[in-house]
Structure formats: structure tokens, C-alpha cells
Amino acid sequence: MKLDHTLPLEYRSEENSNRIFGFWLFLGAEIVLFATLFAVYFALWNRTGNGPAGHEIFEIGPVMIETFLLLTSSFTIGLMINSMRQGMKKPAMVFFAITLLLGLGFLGVEITEFVTYVHEGATIQTSAFLSSLFVLLGTHGAHVTMGLLWGIGLMIQIGREGFTLDTANKSFIFSLYWHFLDVVWIFIFSFVYLKGLM
Amino acid sequence: MMKKLFPVKHVMGYVFSLILSIVALSVVFWDMPFAVGMVILLVCAAIQMGVQLILFMHIGEDGTKAALYTNIGYALFVALVTVFGTLFTMIWGYR
Numbered sequence: 001m002k003l004d005h006t007l008p009l010e011y012r013s014e015e016n017s018n019r020i021f022g023f024w025l026f027l028g029a030e031i032v033l034f035a036t037l038f039a040v041y042f043a044l045w046n047r048t049g050n051g052p053a054g055h056e057i058f059e060i061g062p063v064m065i066e067t068f069l070l071l072t073s074s075f076t077i078g079l080m081i082n083s084m085r086q087g088m089k090k091p092a093m094v095f096f097a098i099t100l101l102l103g104l105g106f107l108g109v110e111i112t113e114f115v116t117y118v119h120e121g122a123t124i125q126t127s128a129f130l131s132s133l134f135v136l137l138g139t140h141g142a143h144v145t146m147g148l149l150w151g152i153g154l155m156i157q158i159g160r161e162g163f164t165l166d167t168a169n170k171s172f173i174f175s176l177y178w179h180f181l182d183v184v185w186i187f188i189f190s191f192v193y194l195k196g197l198m
Numbered sequence: 199m200m201k202k203l204f205p206v207k208h209v210m211g212y213v214f215s216l217i218l219s220i221v222a223l224s225v226v227f228w229d230m231p232f233a234v235g236m237v238i239l240l241v242c243a244a245i246q247m248g249v250q251l252i253l254f255m256h257i258g259e260d261g262t263k264a265a266l267y268t269n270i271g272y273a274l275f276v277a278l279v280t281v282f283g284t285l286f287t288m289i290w291g292y293r
Contacts, residue, residue: 011260024266028273035277039284067219075212078254091203179250186246190239197226198235
């Protein structure tokens, strides 16, 4: 196998570089997926029928906590890659674990929010606004959930094998995915919650 | 050791993204015209995306920069056409 030692471990073989490139192409498709969900939400956000409007159910407190948790987890996964590139396995594993715990915290707050909405009579069937809201938030939340499962599997593999061509490559790709979810959240935070409460 | 674990660039990026979130939050607490609020939200979100893309995701560091920017640029173009095309045909067209 031809290895280019001027590059970080995760890019070193041609297969590794191609995998990272391919994942960027996938993220391009993900951008478009979320764009369609945002488009539906923006078209339907004031079609509230007999249900509540956004500013009646949105609460800024939990939303700020979610934003803080996700921004911090995006920071810690960046630190994880930074440690990995310097060959420090232990700090990398600690940062990885913190990232996943913050992601779990985010999910916990989001699920609590959903339960609160449903208790207030705002379910996915109540109005067009709520259908589009739950689908948009739910798709993002499902991505975070998948990321958690993926991350746990990856941590087990790194624990067993250390950082190899394969595990370093997978970790870097995971970090791209996680940063991407943070960017999507920024748009949900700004154009669903803040705009709704403005 | 602290510098190796917490590079200045990452810490700055993190602090910057927190500040941007708080600036965006101001649209809820300060009375302002809708258009001004939307501009603040759009600018903050765009900068946040840039921070993540360039600082944390290291886009195109292995010499695939042109191809990756083309891909992400095209995806953003399709995204904007989808969102504004929908608004144009479903909302603004009926006013």
C-alpha cells in the first residue's frame, strides 16, 4: 500500500483520502435533505389550525441549554481529532467520551421538550405547523441518535486497536458528521426557535 | 501540555461560536424590526457555519480543496433554491 507520510494518519492511504472525500459528498446530500425540511417548515409555520403557535410553546431556556451542549460537543470532538493527530490516545478517548455524553444530554433535553409539547396538546397530528416542526427536529434528533450509536461502536474499536489507518480514518469522518449536525442545529436554533420567539 | 490538548485556534473558535449564539439570542430580547432581526440571524448563522467548516472540519487540507468547495457550494446553491423557491411559489406568490 502506498502511504503519503506528509499527511495525517486518517488521510495517509489513497483509500482513506477517498473515504473522507466521499463523506463530504454525502454531507452535500444531507445539506439538501435538511433544506427540503426547512422549506416545508417555512411554508407551513403559520398554519397552526386549532393548535398552538410557535411562540406559545417554544421556551428559550431549554433551547439555550441544547445549543450550549451541542456547541461544546462540537468543540470537544475537534479536540479529540487534535489529540489523535498528536498520537495521544488517552486524551482522545476522554474527549470522545465527553462528546458523546454531551450529545446524550442534548437528546435528553430535546426529548423532554417533545414530551412537554405533547402534554400541552401540541402533537405531530395537531396542525401543519407542528407536523413540519416535529419532522424537522426529529430528523436532526435521529441523526444525533445514530451518531451516538456510531460513536460508541467506534470508541470500542479504538479501545481495542488504538489509532490505526482504519480507526483514525473513521474517527475523522465521525468528527465531520458531528460538526455537520452542529451546523444544522445552529440553523434550527436561529430560524425555528429565535425567529419563532422574535 | 495544556497547549497541546487545547490549541488556541480551537478555544478561540469555541468562544467565538458561543458569542455568536448570544448575539443571535439578542433578537428575542430586544425590540427591533423583523427585517433587522432576520439579518442578524442570517449573518450569525453564516459565520457559525464558516467557523465549523474551516476551523473544525479542516475542509480540503489534503489537496482536494477545489473539489470540496465546489461540492459544498453546489449543495448550498440547491438548498437555497429549494428554500427560496418554495417560499416564492407557496407563500409570496399568493400575496
